[in-house]
Amino acid sequence: MYDSIIIGCGAAGMTAALNILRNGKTVLILEKESIGGQIATSPKVENYPSIKAISGLDFSTQLFDQISDLGAEFEFEEVTELEKEDDIFKVTTNYNTYEAKTVVIACGAEHNIIKAKGTDKKGVSYCALCDGAFYKGEEVSVIGDANTALQYALLLAGICPKVNLCMLFDHYFGDQYLVDKVEKKENIKVYKELLLESVNGGDEMESLTFKNTKTGEEIVINSKAVFVAIGQTPKTDIYSHLVDRNKQYIITNEAMETKTDGLYAIGDCRNKEVRQLTTATSDGAICAVGINKYLS
Ligand SMILES: Cc1cc2nc3c(=O)[nH]c(=O)nc-3n(C[C@H](O)[C@H](O)[C@H](O)COP(=O)(O)OP(=O)(O)OC[C@H]3O[C@@H](n4cnc5c(N)ncnc54)[C@H](O)[C@@H]3O)c2cc1C
Structure with missing residues (x-):
């Protein structure tokens, strides 16, 4: 006992x-x-x-x-x-x-698990620290708008030439300190008001398709991996x-x-x-x- x-x-x-x-x-x-x-x-x-x-x-x-x-x-x-x-x-x-x-x-x-077509594909990860190194030198994306997503984007920006940070809303939910760091990074591109529709590609991931929640416009972003941090x-x-x-x-x-x-x-x-x-x-x-x- x-x-x-x-x-x-x-x-x-x-x-x-x-x-x-x-x-x-x-x-x-x-x-x-x-x-x-x-x-x-x-x-x-x-x-x-x-x-x-x-x-x-x-x-x-x-x-x-x-x-x-x-x-x-x-x-x-x-x-x-x-x-x-x-x-x-x-x-x-x-x-x-x-x-x-x-x-x-x-x-x-x-x-939380993201739900969209193709999210069971290779390259969808919930841990940038665990899986980020597999995509060194590749263009990758992060989905999320709070501290974890910001930290993932910063970590990946150190090993990948381009990181797309895709947020669902039009503002961040993370600490200002991290937001400032993200916005200063030249190789992080921030997209706002995007909802994931599908993960595309064959054996390897190639791109992500999003819908702009305001305009309804479809946008395709090249990506070899996506790191999800949505709560x-x-x-x-x-x-x-x-x-x-x-x-x-x-x-x-x-x-x-x-x-x-x-x-x-x-x-x-x-x-x-x-x-x-x-x-x-x-x-x-x-x-x-x-x-x-x-x-x-
Ligand atoms: C990527 C990332 C970065 C973060 N960065 C920061 C930061 O910089 N600063 C900060 O202040 N906070 C940060 N956080 C948040 C912080 O990590 C958490 O708030 C904190 O660690 C929570 O601790 P916890 O012990 O409550 O829960 P957890 O860390 O979630 O630990 C719970 C443990 O319980 C285990 N468990 C669950 N169910 C069972 C079961 N049935 N049987 C046995 N084991 C079980 C789980 O496997 C897990 O290991 C971050 C979080 C993440 C994901």
Whole structure:
């Protein structure tokens, strides 16, 4: 039996683990994909206090090292069920069932899938850091208008001769700092009010067809790959009997408590205004304080 099981090894989950472990409690982290969650796919983080710039992967690795040194247990397993019986949580994964006195849902959010003809083609990617290098020297496109899309465009502009940034609306939703950087890059061309209609080509992608949402005009943009960053949604259905939700986001109070005693939700899966690294780690620290009190 663990004092706490944390579902998700992203920034929020690892920060909760850090602060629970420092109080001498036992922690198991369950992660279905990769250490670090979303931030591990970020080319460069420049808004985390006291760190001028760091790659998302380095940030995640350092945090993982920190909690491993404190004795965090970790398994690569996907949580498929969560139940509470007689004050004990039973956490079922694709391989095992574990028991814990408290559970932290830190399952983050997953990228939204773009829907248009041909989007199952080779060259459609949701991670520029993972796949960008395959298209070095090629003309590529990014679809999206917030921070992730801006970061992808900047990363790709360093390795590709031309990057087309295709936005659905006529304005950016990202930080002004990133917008300024994008607008100064000579090899990033920004297109506004475009809706993707199709991805074209045979075995290799050749172009993208968009419709201008204002004029109805069709526009074809040459592209060997397209990197999509059009928002995220959390996958929280398996917890729905134990928590209240707004859309898919889990509702908590300021102490990160859900409606079930001993069950907490933190990070990007939580119903809140700002989803970024600082708020994920802040949620993790706050919930750890509550858990340490709850356990004692
Ligand atoms: C490309 C990119 C760049 C970004 N850049 C910045 C930036 O520069 N600055 C900034 O402040 N923010 C940035 N963000 C946002 C930031 O990464 C997130 O707000 C933050 O990392 C969220 O952390 P989290 O722990 O809540 O969730 P996630 O990072 O989403 O982690 C959740 C983890 O839970 C796992 N999981 C989900 N369900 C299960 C399950 N059933 N069983 C087991 N494991 C499960 C997932 O696999 C994942 O690893 C960026 C995001 C992206 C995608």
